[in-house]
Amino acid sequence: MxxxxxxxxxxxxxxxxxxxxxxxxxxxxxxxxxxxxxxxxxxxxxxxxxxxxxxxxxxxxxxxxxxxxxxxxxxxxxxxxxxxxxxxxxxxxxxxxxxxxxxxxxxxxxxxxxxxxxxxxxxxxxxxxxxxxxxxxxxxxxxxxxxxxxxxxxxxxxxxxxxxxxxxxxxxxxxxxxxxxxxxxxxxxxxxxxxxxxxxxxxxxxxxxxxxxxxxxxxxxxxxxxxxxxxxxxxxxxxEGMFILKILFLLSILTMFMAGIAANYEFNLKKIIALSTLSQLGLMMSILSINFKLLCFFHLLTHALFKSMLFMSAGVLIHMMLNNQDIRLMGNLVNYTPLVCIMFNISNLALCGMPFMAGFYSKDMMMEMVLMKSFNLFVFFFFFFSIGLTVSYSLRLSWYSMFKEYNMLVCFNLYENYFMLMSMFSLMFLSMIGGCMLMWLFFFHMIMVYMSFLFKMMVLIFMFMGLMSGMFMYKFNKLIKNLYFLSFVSSMWFMNSLFTYGIVNKVMFFGVNLMKIFDLGWLEEFGSQGIYKNIIKMSNMNLYMQMNNLKMYLLMFILLMMLLMLF
Incomplete structure (x- = not known):
């Protein structure tokens, strides 16, 4: 059922x-x-x-x-x-x-x-x-x-x-x-x-x-x-043509850079993939803000294909590891779950922009279009270095989870569910051929892009540079002992503290003080509780008069007679 x-x-x-x-x-x-x-x-x-x-x-x-x-x-x-x-x-x-x-x-x-x-x-x-x-x-x-x-x-x-x-x-x-x-x-x-x-x-x-x-x-x-x-x-x-697009371009390349750096210092499997999504969203926004609407949509579709398969592969790994998500506790999975690892690596390579995978067609064209624009060195560095960081954190993820030494603390339940693999297989197939298929659909008019050999090979150059920077970071992380630096890069530049907990904390603290001063203070005394206390006093007095009615009537009569005699 x-x-x-x-x-x-x-x-x-x-x-x-x-x-x-x-x-x-x-x-x-x-x-x-x-x-x-x-x-x-x-x-x-x-x-x-x-x-x-x-x-x-x-x-x-x-x-x-x-x-x-x-x-x-x-x-x-x-x-x-x-x-x-x-x-x-x-x-x-x-x-x-x-x-x-x-x-x-x-x-x-x-x-x-x-x-x-x-x-x-x-x-x-x-x-x-x-x-x-x-x-x-x-x-x-x-x-x-x-x-x-x-x-x-x-x-x-x-x-x-x-x-x-x-x-x-x-x-x-x-x-x-x-x-x-x-x-x-x-x-x-x-x-x-x-x-x-x-x-x-x-x-x-x-x-x-x-x-x-x-x-x-x-x-x-x-x-x-x-x-x-x-x-x-x-x-x-x-x-098109508005100034807000320039601000959007600046925010998007900073998002790419920040997410790429943070992913290289993260150890939670799902968070690394989430940060890679953030990096790719920054890439889409940056391309959109320099007037390439169709190219942005093309990358949106190709990214959806390999990113969904990457998450599904990660889900199988997490499920097998009894809900463990720390990549430091994995290792050598390629010998135990080869089919899952094949799919994981295919989606990772498509994310990096490996030639003739789905991500290559959109990323290659994006880089060519950025190179044809007259940007300064600041934009050039942030854009291309962020693309190189994609390769860095992807290969770091594969190294930790699949090719490093066996590093599991307990005996996990390593198995492959073929029904889950079948749902991932169709996405794997599209991650390999979806890029060229969608490119034929979107860009059916031939576009002549004339570039030097160095610029044309820029995707491969940055893949190699990303690989080198990933290896350097892996060695450098063992030497670095500064906890402030590590917390800065791994917490997305303290953005959690600055824009979420920082703002909310001040507002909530202010709210607590207001509650103490007003709701539980003077407003309580002169407001609801004060009125309530006065009503209780008056009702008690009324009840006293009604319970002692004969004495009260005699007392009231004597007081009335005294007033009449006086006036």
Whole structure:
């Protein structure tokens, strides 16, 4: 019964994924797009209409989301086998996918908010799924940081009332450099960088690793974190040429650099992969901010393929190691679980940009486009050094977990579940051929890029330099004893303390003082408690008078007679 439910939902998602992909091919061939209006409610002269926008970009992205979701669902059948609340998990994942699809199809800021808020709310439910203190803290950090982005989107919705419609795709030619539209675009960019975890909103992304690994495979590849990038791709015709893109470029390359450095000093398996996702999101944002919208979308899709498989492979390793996530306690796994290690290494090589893997096609073109721009040495160093760090932390991860000496403290349950491997095999296949396939679809017009041999070999050069820097860091870490430096680089430049716990701590401390001074102090005395005490006194006096009524009446009579005699 349990397997049937998972299989049914897997086949439903696979069917819709294939249908969406074939429809997108038709739209690419015909160069069509569809805007559908669905009338939800008609009251007098007011109509509430839900808009659906379908073009080849949205359909290919929807196809990829549903395909990865179907693989994650059948994978989670065996990963979450011992869980009591497996039904809740399955329905939450399905709701998560539906929210993402609603978000992708929306050309309207109001309907877009439906999927945007759904992603934030359901991600909170999934992060706290294991119900312990760490999960609750991570869930609150995730949902509160995402609420900041929601506030910016709500402000954009309010400001768009000036135009009479929330359909931002109608204003491409009309309101391009209008001052109000520039303000709306600024608010949208601020909302997007919170959802895509750019500096200073980065700390929630590694914290979201408290969720089960199948959720991480879905969230960090094609759903929650890519929502901000996809929103900017949709808004890009309005954003083009604005000053905010320069700020976005600076933030994104700093995010790439920070995440790459932090991943080289991290020992938690899932957090290393989460930091690599953060690095890739910075790469996408930086390419988008220098006007390469289609190239950014291309890397978004190729990254989704190999990153979901990387998380699924890591999940199998964690499951085999009895939920241990410390890479220092692994080692020599290649001799015990060869198929899992093959898939893990293939996804790692695709992430590094190994020639003719999925990541190579997008990364190579990105580097060529950056080299053709006239950037200064500062930007050149940060951009290319961050790409080299990708190779460094990927090879460090493979070395620690697979090729180093056997370093396990106890006898772990080493096995390979072939059903889980089958769900990963399709993603492995696409990680190898998906890059060239998508490149043929996206760039069907030949683009002549004329570069010197040195620049053309830049991907291989930086892969080699990343390998060298990784080996240097491995040796250097043994020599370094400065705990302040280690805590600085491994805590994402103290960003947790500065932008989360630092701010929240001061606000909560101020709130506690206010509560002591006002709620438990003077306001308590003159407010509710004071009134309550006076009412109790008066009611006691009234009760005393009623209980001693004869004496009281006589006393009152004597007092009245005395007053009459006096006056």
């Amino acid at each position: 349990k397997l049937c439910k998972y299989l049914i939902w897997m086949f439903i998602l696979l069917f819709f994924s294939l249908s969406s992909f074939l429809f997108s091919l038709f739209l690419i061939y015909k160069n069509y797009m569809f805007m559908l209006e669905w009338e939800l409610l008609s009251l007098s002269s007011t109509k509430i209409i839900y808009l659906i926008y379908l073009d080849w970009i949205s359909l290919i992205f929807m196809s990829l989301v549903m395909f990865i979701s179907s693989m994650v669902i059948i994978y989670s059948k065996y990963y979450m086998e011992t869980e009591i609340n497996w039904k809740r998990f399955l329905y939450l994942v399905l709701l998560f996918v539906i929210s993402m699809l609603l978000f992708i199809m929306s050309p309207n800021l109001i309907s877009l908010l439906l999927g945007w808020d759904g992603l934030g709310m359901i991600s909170y439910c999934l992060v706290i799924f294991y119900q312990n203190v760490k999960s609750y803290n991570s869930g609150m950090l995730t949902v509160l940081m995402n609420r900041v982005g929601d506030i910016f989107i709500l402000m954009g919705i309010v400001w768009m009332v000036n135009y009479g419609s929330w359909n931002f795709m109608m204003y491409y030619l009309l309101m391009k450099m209008d001052l109000n539209m520039q303000l709306i675009c600024f608010l949208v960019v601020m909302g997007a960088i919170t959802k895509s975890a750019q500096i200073p909103y980065s700390p929630w992304l590694p914290a979201a690793m408290a969720a089960p690994t199948p959720v991480s495979a879905l969230v960090h590849s094609s759903t929650l974190v890519t929502a901000g990038v996809y929103l900017l791709i949709r808004f890009f015709n309005l954003l």
